Amino acid sequence: MKKQQFVCTSMIPYPSGNLHMGHIRNYTINDVICRKMGIKMFMGWDSFGLPAENFSISKKKTPKLCVKKNIKSMKKQFVDMGYDIVWNKEINTCNRNFYKITQFIFCKLYKCKYIYRGKCISYWDKKDKTTLSKEQIIKGRGWRSGSKVVKRFTKSYFVNLKNSFLKSIIKDIKLSNWPETIKKKQINWIGEEKGYVIKEYHLFFNNIKPFNSLVFSFNNLVLIKKLTKVKKQLNNIISNKNIFYKRNDFIYFVGYKIVYKKKLPVFISDNINFKEFYHPFVLNPFSNIRFKRKMKRKILLNLMFEKGFNTNEIFFKRKTTYKILDWNISRQRYWGTPIPTIVCKNCGVYQERLKNLPVNIKKVKLNNNSDIIKVEKTVINCHKCNCLSYRETDTLDTFFDSSWYFLHYFCKDIRKSKPLDIYIGGEEHSILHLLYSRIIIKILNKIKIVNFKNPFNTLIIQGVILNYSYYYFKNGVKNWIRKINKPKKEIKIYKKLTKMSKSKKNGINPYKYIKRFGVDTLRMYILFIAPINKNFIWNENKIIGCYRFINKVLEFFRNKKNYYYHHHLKYNKFIIKKIEEDINLCYKNFKFNILVSKIMTEFKILKKHNIKNNNVLEKFLNNLYPICPFLVKSINNNFKCQL
CATH class of the missing domain: 1.10.730.10 (Isoleucyl-tRNA Synthetase; Domain 1)
Known part of the structure; x- marks a missing residue:
């Protein structure tokens, strides 16, 4: 068969076992374009991640067995729909030959300092028992579980999004042949902020206009608690006033200070976005959330409490910063690409040798009484000092897998790949999969692994198919049900028009x-x-x-x-x-x-x-x-x- 040069493909599905109408719309569009052009479709499976692991636990089977069975079922449905697919180019992200390349990419990025291991505030999903990136939080809840997330101090791996890199990304977005709605969403999410910096205090703020409150912004929960002498929540301080937006989490009232001859309330918070406050004066001691250990507590205490902060005596310098956080790619779950690093007490954390890849997924036995698959640490001898060490137990976010998978359609060696000609998918992925793909491809271009910057030449955004879904609340958590499967007890059932999905149980069998x-x-x-x-x-x-x-x-x-x-x-x-x-x-x-x-x-x-x-x-x-x-x-x- 002659090698196909033009590639038109859709976002690969999670192998849930059944196609619903949303899938049918996506892949029918793909098939029609391909048939008209006289080419074939490509297909793959986004097999790793929380949905597959949670499904396997509910079925009391290993994720590998569940994924294999579901893929077999869905392949038959694709054939029944008449989709003309090149099955010998099929991709499966949980295949060891595939995640070997994922680990190779991780190691290259880790070596070039585009990935680092750090300790900071993370968003923790209590139901799925893992950290999430900020992009996976929707209205304070996990994008999959719907459970309210909490913030905790954890060690994680991050993709380092430097200021100069983000500036280049925004330029690429503007020049790309993508729908304007997607480009606007991505640029807004990156959130370029132009303001001023006080260099000697490592403080950044976005305006010097008249203001009614003073907010110091941190991205370090421990430091916040150290700095807050008066640990009273905002509601308790100003419960009878309406000039401030009321919040409970990590916003502390410190006291009052004279600024521009005005007595202003001072708050400390971990949140960078302060649009909720009434004309705030925002200062970020980390200067784009990345200043970490250089700033001493004493400097801020002097600034805030002893000297009183007189803006007339401070030298301002213009600075551009960005709201987007470094991408947290660690997940504390079993079913994902193993992170190929070794943790040693003497030598620290370092990447596995490339010749030893892939680091395979451990075989586990399911515990029927547990709602999570627990993985024991793999103890090995350190490659450097020969002391006892262990392999990293965290796995990679499934979006790291899907950020590059399409390169595999062209050749097993991703260095010989090229951007997709046409890519089809939903708008809901604009600041998740589509943004992550752009970031990873851009980094691969910078370290000379690929010779292009844009992952997709043409992006087709499809609308979603809506259907009524039904749910009820139990202990404050939404429980989605099918219309016919109402709870036995008399519970109030809510009706909502939403996107067809398996999680909301409103998909229609084609x-x-x-x-x-x-x-x-x-x-x-x-x-x-x-x-x-x-x-x-x-x-x-x-x-x-x-x-x-x-x-x-x-x-x-x-x-x-x-x-x-x-x-x-x-x-x-x-x-x-x-x-x-x-x-x-x-x-x-x-x-x-x-x-x-x-x-x-x-x-x-x-x-x-x-x-x-x-x-x-x-x-x-x-x-x-x-x-x-x-x-x-x-x-x-x-x-x-x-x-």
């Missing part, structure tokens, strides 16, 4: 419609119902229109099985030609809902004028083929029409 209407009807409807970048509510009553159209096409060709000769009837050739041009333009611009409408219009003309010209009919079938491959192949086989 086989229900495949059995009734056929695969081609479902493919056509999913494209016809809305523009690909728009959300829509699933409505099974409208699918019947596509089913009737397909039957009319089949009946039309069945009645003309003896027409295969050039026979010219009078019809308006210019109308047909104009429709053909519109159809080609729709394919080119990915306007598939209009495309289906144009194909239906073309068919009406063919039927109305009883056209029997081979060239015209074959062009119609060629236009229809990417959307309805089974129908066109059936016409071809039964009525001997050559495509």
Whole structure:
């Protein structure tokens, strides 16, 4: 088989075992584009991570067995949907040959100081029992578990996002051929802040305008507690006033200070974003959260409590900083790429030798009474001093795996890869997968492993399919249920329109419609119902229109099985030609809902004028083929029409 140079692919799925309509929309768009271009789809499985591990624990089986079974089931569903996939290029992130390259990338980044091990405040998901990155926190809750996160002081591995690097990333985002909505979200999330720095005190603040409160911002919980002489929460201090935004977590009232001859309340916090306060004067002692150990406690105490902070006597210097935090890639769970480092009391933490990769996942026995798979430390001799040491027990965030996987489609050696030509996925990944991919590819470019900066040349954002989901609260936690599976007790059930997902139990099984209407009807409807970048509510009553159209096409060709000769009837050739041009333009611009409408219009003309010209009919079938491959192949086989 000749090597395929042009690659159009979609975001790979987590192998949950079943496809739902959201998957069908994503991969049907991909398949239609590929069939029109005469190329094949690529497919892979995002097999690592919390969903797979939690699912395996619920089934009392190892994650490896569950993933293997689910992949087998989903592959059959992909085949049933008629997706033309190159299965010999299939990717599985939990395959040791794959995560060997993930570990290779980690080691290269660690060696070049783009990854470091540090101790700072982390977001801890109490339900999933692991740290999360800031991007995985939605309204104070874990993006998967829905549980409220807490902050704790932990040792983790981070991708180092330097100021100069982030400035370069923003420039790349602006120049990329990506949808403006995605570019805007990524730039806003990085959060460029222009302000002033007081060099001698290592303080950064974003304005010198009149203000009504003074806030010192830290990213170190231990230091905050040391600095707070009066550990009273904000609610207790100003419970009867409305000029301040009230919060409970890590905001401490320190006292009052005279600034610009005004008596202002002083607060200490770990939160950088202070838009909630009423005209605050924000100072960050870490100057973009990265100043860590140089600043002494005494300096701040003198500044805040003894000298009173007179802004007229301090030298200001302009500075640009960024709100985004270094990416926390550590996870305290079993099912993930093992972090290839060794921890030694004498030699510290260092990476494994490249020749020893991959560091394999340990085999474990499940404890039926535990809600987590526990992994014992692997004790080894230190490579440097030969003393007893141990392998790192943390695993990599699954987004680290998915940040580069598409490079594997081109070649096993990622140094010979190139950016994807077309990439398809949902907007909800704009500050997760899509931003992480951009960061990792940019770093790989800087350390000369790849020769490009943008991971994807063209990005197609698809809207989500919405469906009603149902849930109830138990001990303050949302419990999602199917409509038919209501709790036995009389509990209040809430109804909400959300994206189809397995976690919310509102996905729809495609086989229900495949059995009734056929695969081609479902493919056509999913494209016809809305523009690909728009959300829509699933409505099974409208699918019947596509089913009737397909039957009319089949009946039309069945009645003309003896027409295969050039026979010219009078019809308006210019109308047909104009429709053909519109159809080609729709394919080119990915306007598939209009495309289906144009194909239906073309068919009406063919039927109305009883056209029997081979060239015209074959062009119609060629236009229809990417959307309805089974129908066109059936016409071809039964009525001997050559495509």
